[in-house]
Amino acid sequence: MSHAVNAFVSSSSRSPSTFTISRPSVFVSTGNLRAVPVKKPLPLRTLVVKASSASSDLDDSSHSSPVLVSENGAGSRSGSMFASSVDSSSIEVDAVTEVELKENGFRSTRRTKLICTIGPASCGFEQLEALAVEGMNVARINMCHGTRDWHRMVIERVRRLNEEKGFAVAIMMDTEGSEIHMGDLGGASSAKAEDGEIWNFTVRAFDPPLPERTITVNYDGFAEDVRVGDDLLIDGGMVRFEVIEKIGPDVKCLCTDPGLLLPRANLTFWRDGKLVRERNAMLPTISSKDWLDIDFGIAEGVDFIAVSFVKSAEVIKHLKSYIKARARDGDIAVIAKIESIDSLRNLEEIIQASDGAMVARGDLGAQIPLEQVPSEQQKIVQLCRQLNRPVIVASQLLESMIEYPIPTRAEVADVSEAVRQRGDALMLSGESAMGQFPEKALTVLRNVSLRIERRWREQKRREVIELPSIASSFSDSISEEICNSAAKMANNLEVDALFVYTKNGHMASLLSRCRPDCPIFAFTTATSVRRRLNLQWGLMPFRLNYSDDMESNLNKTFSLLKARGMIKSGDLIIAVSDMLQSIQVMNVP
Ligand SMILES: Nc1ncnc2c1ncn2[C@@H]1O[C@H](COP(=O)(O)OP(=O)(O)O)[C@@H](O)[C@H]1O
Ligand SMILES: C=C(OP(=O)(O)O)C(=O)O
């Protein structure tokens, strides 16, 4: 297929009521050169870069697609405490974003997205609402814990919150995975292991209550695999035992580093200073229980499935094709958790195969030396950005806030570093799931993000990360070039916002990848795409019905956003779209 890329810049001067457009002054062409006819004057300054197939301008099906109809447009915000008096129900935006925009203006909105793991400390409707108000973009449920009924209840509450209060919180389901972990302590919330105590680790099943100082282990091969003299590390070393005797299914262990045992804590064993993982590596990434959880997630329509202990790209591809065949409205994004030696070994192909990645530092730190975790984090964040996949930095960001209302200085420094690295999202685990201060922890993440992002912009310290071309077709290359150029222009011209009209979210993610100074308003026709864009850096997803006529789309958007007080006349914006590949620079009329 041959393409023509035609570009021209028109600069117009504005007299009181008319616009005039001067002659085209720039042409770029990779094929047939053809000036784009301008039928109507465009406001103030316009650069149009238009790409089309040589054979037909309309051979892309999206060009001729009819206006898409909203599946939950009208009235969905009626119960919102942020409800607007103007009838603008045909645009949907997260209530928190709307308030932020109105109160602080474009530039100061938060770019880094926030994920909260939901647990007993945060599963109440009011608790969830408080987290949503505080800026939770994604609620994570961890299938390691709780029952499916409990998870269903959380999902229903989040959905109700979205519908009744105008939030757009997405849901991420995290699989248990089949790594070795302890049982649930017979229902106790924790157990204390003291120095010198002998505990029994066993593969036997017990009816509660558990015998004293007994830990059940989920892996049947456990007693066969460990050897006397091995070190058993709970949660990467929070508690340490030494194997002193094996008796059938029971393994007697001496506590050598005392500490608190938590239900279902991860368990690794070490021999001669090395992680023992031969048999472990034979365990499936997705267990039979995980498949049932995945079916549950598909049935419930979760937005993301995070896969624990990914070892290779194969399992991700397998899951994605499974989802494609089963999921009702298409897509659930698959997030690869990087938390094992194998995942580091196959990093690039795993990230390529996935829709996003998580630096799961909890288990990662139990598999590699702790001092290696920060550099791996940096590497994963950078690679994800290069490959255009959203990346989450997770675990122990504010661990001390499980117990205390303020974080340690070191934790704040760690969060700052993750924001400075420009990861897409930060995640709370125990802090929001079972800590005493879920909301306060989220506020810390939000405030640190805002502060670092602002400093970064003020200092104009744009990272010199090389963004290699990722397009797999010429048409994709055009989208990529348009987004790279639009983001650069947005920085140079100091525009207020980038607008992107994107049906499947791809153009929005390409803009996000550039980490521009201004926020990116992403307009999409599908609620599911809008929720998924919640995970990506700098994107403010809106759901809007629009046509393939960009001029009418822009006018519609301007009037809807103006009516809601989210933009005003004179604001400078750059608009791009995946229907009509163009860059337009204009002031809001
Ligand atoms: N659904 C739940 N029910 C009960 N407790 C939970 C739940 N989700 C998380 N938790 C608690 O929060 C802690 C931290 O959550 P997370 O990091 O997701 O789990 P883990 O570290 O066990 O993999 C867990 O160890 C558990 O104590
Ligand atoms: C996020 C992680 O996974 P999980 O909490 O499921 O162990 C981690 O290990 O850091």
Ligand SMILES: [K+]
């Ligand atoms: K998990």
Ligand SMILES: [Mg+2]
């Ligand atoms: Mg983990």
